[in-house]
Amino acid sequence: DQQVKQNSPSLSVQEGRISILNCDYTNSMFDYFLWYKKYPAEGPTFLISISSIKDKNEDGRFTVFLNKSAKHLSLHIVPSQPGDSAVYFCAAGGSNYKLTFGKGTLLTVNP
Amino acid sequence: GAVVSQHPSWVICKSGTSVKIECRSLDFQATTMFWYRQFPKQSLMLMATSNEGSKATYEQGVEKDKFLINHASLTLSTLTVTSAHPEDSSFYICSARNDQGTSGRTIYEQYFGPGTRLTVT
Numbered sequence: 001d002q003q004v005k006q007n008s009p010s011l012s013v014q015e016g017r018i019s020i021l022n023c024d025y026t027n028s029m030f031d032y033f034l035w036y037k038k039y040p041a042e043g044p045t046f047l048i049s050i051s052s053i054k055d056k057n058e059d060g061r062f063t064v065f066l067n068k069s070a071k072h073l074s075l076h077i078v079p080s081q082p083g084d085s086a087v088y089f090c091a092a093g094g095s096n097y098k099l100t101f102g103k104g105t106l107l108t109v110n111p
Numbered sequence: 112g113a114v115v116s117q118h119p120s121w122v123i124c125k126s127g128t129s130v131k132i133e134c135r136s137l138d139f140q141a142t143t144m145f146w147y148r149q150f151p152k153q154s155l156m157l158m159a160t161s162n163e164g165s166k167a168t169y170e171q172g173v174e175k176d177k178f179l180i181n182h183a184s185l186t187l188s189t190l191t192v193t194s195a196h197p198e199d200s201s202f203y204i205c206s207a208r209n210d211q212g213t214s215g216r217t218i219y220e221q222y223f224g225p226g227t228r229l230t231v232t
Contacts, residue, residue, distance in 0.1 A: 009152075034219065041225075041228065042225050043117075043206070043223030043225045043226050045223070046221075049220065089154070089155065097208060098145070099221060101154045101155045104154060
C-alpha cells in the first residue's frame with residue numbers, strides 16, 4: 001500500500017522552462033510534506049517543505065503547492081536549469097516524525 | 112551546518128560475514144536517526160528508527176536480529192548487517208533529526224548521509 005505516489009517516473013524539460021513534479025498521497029493524517037533532490041550514489045538533500053495548513057510555499061526558483069482536498073502536491077521549478085537534473089522525491093511526515101517517500105521522478109533538464 | 116556522514120561509503124563482503132555501517136551527525140545532536148534502504152530505481156524504504164539510549168523501532172518486515180542498530184551517543188548510530196547474504200546487497204542511507212531544530216525549518220526535516228553501497232558476494 002503506497003501512501004505517497006509519484007506517478008511519473010521521469011520528466012524531461014527544456015532549460016529555462018518550468019518543471020512541474022507531481023505527488024499524490026492517501027493518508028489524511030500527514031502533517032507535513034517535503035521535497036528532496038537526489039543524485040546517484042548520494043543521500044537526498046532537502047529542497048522545500050510545506051505544512052498541511054498552507055497551500056503554497058516559495059523559495060527562490062522552487063514553489064510547492066498543496067491541494068489538501070485532492071491530496072495532491074506539486075513542485076514547480078522555474079526557470080529550470082541543467083543542474084536541476086536529478087531524482088526528486090516527495091515525502092510526507094506524520095506525528096511520529098517518520099517520513100514516507102514516493103518512488104521519485106527523474107528530472108532531466110536539456111540545455 | 113547539519114552535516115551527516117556515513118562510513119564506509121562502499122563495502123564488499125563475503126556471504127556469511129557481518130558489516131557495520133556508521134552514521135554520524137557532525138555538527139548537531141540527534142536523539143533520533145533513521146535507517147533506510149534503497150533498491151535501484153526504487154523509493155527509500157524506512158528500515159528502522161534509531162533512538163539514543165533505547166532500543167530501535169523496526170518497520171514491519173525488517174528482521175531486527177539481522178539488522179542490529181545501536182545508538183550509543185547523540186551523534187552516532189550504527190547499523191550492523193549480520194550474516195550478510197547477496198540479497199542484502201543494497202544502498203543503505205541514514206538520516207538524522209536535529210534535536211535543536213533550525214529556525215524556520217520543520218521538525219520533520221531529516222538530514223541525510225551520503226549512503227553506503229553494500230555488495231555481498
